[in-house]
Each structure stands twice: as C-alpha cells, then as structure tokens.
Amino acid sequence: QVQLQESGPGLVKPSETLSLTCSVSGDSVSTGLYFWSWMRQPPGKGLEWIGHISHTGTTKYSPFLASRVTMSVDTSTNQLSLNLNSVSAADTAVYYCARTPRFGLLPTDYWGQGTLVTVSS
Amino acid sequence: DIQMTQSPSTLSASVGDRVTIACRASQSISTWLAWYQQKPGKAPKLLIYKAFSLESGVPSRFSGSGSGTEFTLTISSLQPDDFAAYYCHQYHTYPHTFGQGTKLEIK
Numbered sequence: 210q211v212q213l214q215e216s217g218p219g220l221v222k223p224s225e226t227l228s229l230t231c232s233v234s235g236d237s238v239s240t241g242l243y244f245w246s247w248m249r250q251p252p253g254k255g256l257e258w259i260g261h262i263s264h265t266g267t268t269k270y271s272p273f274l275a276s277r278v279t280m281s282v283d284t285s286t287n288q289l290s291l292n293l294n295s296v297s298a299a300d301t302a303v304y305y306c307a308r309t310p311r312f313g314l315l316p317t318d319y320w321g322q323g324t325l326v327t328v329s330s
Numbered sequence: 331d332i333q334m335t336q337s338p339s340t341l342s343a344s345v346g347d348r349v350t351i352a353c354r355a356s357q358s359i360s361t362w363l364a365w366y367q368q369k370p371g372k373a374p375k376l377l378i379y380k381a382f383s384l385e386s387g388v389p390s391r392f393s394g395s396g397s398g399t400e401f402t403l404t405i406s407s408l409q410p411d412d413f414a415a416y417y418c419h420q421y422h423t424y425p426h427t428f429g430q431g432t433k434l435e436i437k
Binding site: 258318320322 | 364
C-alpha cells in the first residue's frame with residue numbers, strides 16, 4: 210500500500226519561499242498511472258487543490274497560485290517537491306501530498322498525513 | 331472555476347439517524363464527484379468516487395447519488411465513528427475544487 214510523508218520547515222517568514230518534500234513508499238513516482246498532487250488546508254477551513262505533476266514532469270497548477278508555485282518529481286529518490294514563493298500569512302496551512310490516478314475517472318485516493326506550515330516573522 | 335456548494339454547513343444528529351448532505355456544482359460535472367471524510371488532525375479519507383461508487387473498505391451505510399450539478403451523500407444509520415467533516419470534490423475540470431465542508435456533530 211502506498212504511503213506518502215510530507216516534510217519541511219514548519220515556519221517560514223513572509224516574502225520567503227515555502228519548500229516541502231514528499232517521500233513516497235510502496236509505489237513508484239515513475240509510474241505513468243498517477244498524478245502526484247498537492248493540496249492545502251488553512252487552520253479550521255476547507256481544502257484547496259494546489260496542483261499536480263506527472264512522472265514526466267508535466268504540471269497543472271491552480272490559476273490562483275500558478276504564478277508562485279513550482280512542483281517537481283525526483284524519480285531517483287522517489288520524492289516530490291513543492292515550492293511556493295513570496296508567501297504571506299494567507300499561505301499558512303496544512304499541506305498534503307497525495308496520489309491521483311490518471312485513468313478510470315478516479316479521484317485522489319491516498320494522502321499523506323499533512324504538515325503544518327506557518328508563515329510568520 | 332467550478333464552485334462546489336455544500337449544505338448544510340453543520341449537521342447535528344444522533345447515532346442511528348439517517349443523514350443526507352447535499353453538494354451542488356456551479357456547472358455540470360457529469361459524475362466526476364468524490365466524497366471525503368476528515369477527522370480532526372487527519373488527512374481526508376476517500377469514501378465515494380464517480381458520484382456513487384463505494385471505495386473499497388468503506389462501510390455500506392455510506393452511499394452517494396446524483397449527476398450533473400446535484401449530488402448527495404447519505405449515511406443510512408449513523409455510527410459513533412461517523413462524526414467528522416465531509417467534503418465533496420469535483421475532478422472534472424481544472425482547477426479541481428472542493429466544497430466548503432459539512433461538519434457532522436453529535437446531537
């Protein structure tokens with residue numbers, strides 16, 4: 210069974226770059242069967258889709274964040290990365306990485322446990 | 331963007347009750363609709379996909395229905411473990427979007 214684990218700094222200063230890594234086990238990010246997704250959830254609020262990346266590095270981003278976000282995939286380490294620049298307090302949230310099947314009309318099925326990132330000076 | 335609107339935002343119910351949560355899409359999404367359950371401090375858990383298909387391992391008291399713009403999640407007989415937040419999610423059109431959530435509370 211696939212497992213995903215997010216990691217990175219829990220505190221980021223305003224205007225700086227938020228950088229997170231997601232380690233994937235039990236599956237290979239090299240498989241063409243999935244997109245690898247990022248979502249976030251501000252404290253006490255709902256879920257927001259950030260975007261996803263394929264095994265070839267093809268990305269799809271939310272238009273609200275597209276100007277600030279970069280996703281990458283490292284097949285040698287079986288990891289995903291998320292960078293979000295010019296952060297503000299509005300970017301404070303629990304960030305999740307997740308697996309989304311590319312075929313079969315299927316939604317995101319497996320999620321990491323999430324990591325809280327606070328933007329504050 | 332497709333807006334997903336859930337109702338109610340909060341629902342108070344008792345163990346054994348039958349409850350229904352509604353989700354409306356701002357435009358047609360066919361049956362590209364999923365439901366997730368989320369407990370405090372935990373990641374969302376997939377319950378329903380393709381509007382009405384039950385994810386493996388999910389109890390049969392959960393069911394989904396609808397197509398186009400109107401969808402419902404029904405829990406036929408509430409169990410103590412069901413008190414949580416529920417989110418609908420459309421994956422038909424980019425950007426994928428979620429409803430604002432429904433908090434199911436113990437009455």
